[in-house]
Amino acid sequence: MKTAIIVFPGINRERDMATAIRTVSGRDPVMVWHTETEIPPVDLVILPGGYSYGDYLRPGAIAARSPVMRDVARKAADGVTVMGVCNGFQILTEAGLLPGVLMRNRSLRFVCRDVHLRVENSQTRFTRHYDAGQVIRIPVAHHDGNYFADAETLRRLEDTGGVLFRYCAPDGTVNDASNVNGSTANIAGVRNVAGNVAGMMPHPENLIDPLLGGTDGRALFESVLEAAA
Amino acid sequence: MRARIRITLKDGVLDPQGQAIEKSLHTLGFEEAGNVRQGKVIELDIAESDEDRARARLDEMCRRLLANTVIENYEIELTRT
Numbered sequence: 001m002k003t004a005i006i007v008f009p010g011i012n013r014e015r016d017m018a019t020a021i022r023t024v025s026g027r028d029p030v031m032v033w034h035t036e037t038e039i040p041p042v043d044l045v046i047l048p049g050g051y052s053y054g055d056y057l058r059p060g061a062i063a064a065r066s067p068v069m070r071d072v073a074r075k076a077a078d079g080v081t082v083m084g085v086c087n088g089f090q091i092l093t094e095a096g097l098l099p100g101v102l103m104r105n106r107s108l109r110f111v112c113r114d115v116h117l118r119v120e121n122s123q124t125r126f127t128r129h130y131d132a133g134q135v136i137r138i139p140v141a142h143h144d145g146n147y148f149a150d151a152e153t154l155r156r157l158e159d160t161g162g163v164l165f166r167y168c169a170p171d172g173t174v175n176d177a178s179n180v181n182g183s184t185a186n187i188a189g190v191r192n193v194a195g196n197v198a199g200m201m202p203h204p205e206n207l208i209d210p211l212l213g214g215t216d217g218r219a220l221f222e223s224v225l226e227a228a229a
Numbered sequence: 230m231r232a233r234i235r236i237t238l239k240d241g242v243l244d245p246q247g248q249a250i251e252k253s254l255h256t257l258g259f260e261e262a263g264n265v266r267q268g269k270v271i272e273l274d275i276a277e278s279d280e281d282r283a284r285a286r287l288d289e290m291c292r293r294l295l296a297n298t299v300i301e302n303y304e305i306e307l308t309r310t
Contacts, residue, residue, distance in 0.1 A: 057294070057295070058297055061294065061297070065293070065294060093299075094297065100299065101297055101299045101300050103242075103243070103300065104245055104246060105245070106243070106245050107245070108245050108246065108249055146243075146245075148242065148243070148299070148300060149299070150299070182243070182245070
């Protein structure tokens with residue numbers, strides 16, 4: 001099982017992500033700089049969080065057009081598992097590898113706190129170690145996490161089990177009060193129709209060790225690393 | 230030629246920044262202001278003397294980078310310099 005973490009200028013969660021991969025898989029990931037045109041052969045490609053290019057133009061817009069992204073797209077087309085977290089999610093939508101777009105939070109405020117997520121689909125390579133309907137607690141830290149997609153795209157997402165997680169209350173109720181950023185249908189994470197590319201705003205890599213307050217993010221890495229093995 | 234590209238949010242896309250601006254205008258007493266939408270303007274020189282070719286290139290720039298057509302519309306204005 002080999003993992004590549006793509007590093008863009010302005011990214012700041014790549015080390016947290018590397019620690020998570022190392023902790024769960026026992027193997028070091030390869031760090032790949034954004035100017036590379038070829039990613040070494042890997043089973044899993046991760047785009048971590050941060051503020052690539054200072055969120056200039058639109059969050060993820062500039063990074064999505066960097067040289068390395070051509071190979072990310074090629075690997076995605078070949079069925080390699082690709083996962084984006086926070087800014088990585090924004091980059092994947094800007095690159096057209098995931099549907100929709102992440103807009104400014106409804107509150108206009110940066111939000112940094114734990115939120116609850118309901119696992120909507122546990123039959124995916126990203127969520128198989130969770131149960132459907134399970135509620136997990138995971139931190140968010142973003143200014144632009146307000147997921148938007150047009151009606152047709154949303155319908156296709158819902159029809160194909162494309163919604164992985166929704167923001168919810170601690171008891172699992174999906175309502176407006178628990179919608180931390182104004183996302184359409186409380187969507188916190190999605191996958192593509194082919195099932196090998198996913199993105200989410202919350203940070204599972206920050207909850208894999210009890211010392212950091214919980215391990216609810218660990219099952220995501222166990223799922224994705226097992227799938228990529 | 231000089232290009233001015235105006236990028237605006239599509240109808241129906243929520244614009245929380247526009248709403249915040251509108252509230253602030255109302256606070257200042259501009260009660261008549263409504264339906265505020267925030268966009269952006271990008272200006273650039275284009276080394277191309279043929280207007281049709283310049284427009285085609287600018288259109289491609291908009292589709293591939295300058296606008297996210299999931300949520301944004303764009304308009305291109307060209308002037309000879």
